[in-house]
Amino acid sequence: MTKKLIEFGITTMQAAQIMSVYSIASAVGQLPISLWGDYSGRSRDLLAAGLVLLSLALLGWGW
Numbered sequence: 001m002t003k004k005l006i007e008f009g010i011t012t013m014q015a016a017q018i019m020s021v022y023s024i025a026s027a028v029g030q031l032p033i034s035l036w037g038d039y040s041g042r043s044r045d046l047l048a049a050g051l052v053l054l055s056l057a058l059l060g061w062g063w
Helices: 012-040 043-059
Strands: none
Touching: 012 043
8 A cells, every 4th residue: 555645756655765864864974074063163164064065965856
């Protein structure tokens, strides 16, 4: 029983898989950025760079 999500044409299981992979990749990508920010003392500046870096996957979604 696979119900399709009307907006994107994917099943609920596929949507759950996308969310879990993105959250794991986000955590793995954020760790070196936060450690670098703590080491350099410029964590506020690197926070913006980290958010941009992690959102690149969302910008490329569907292309």
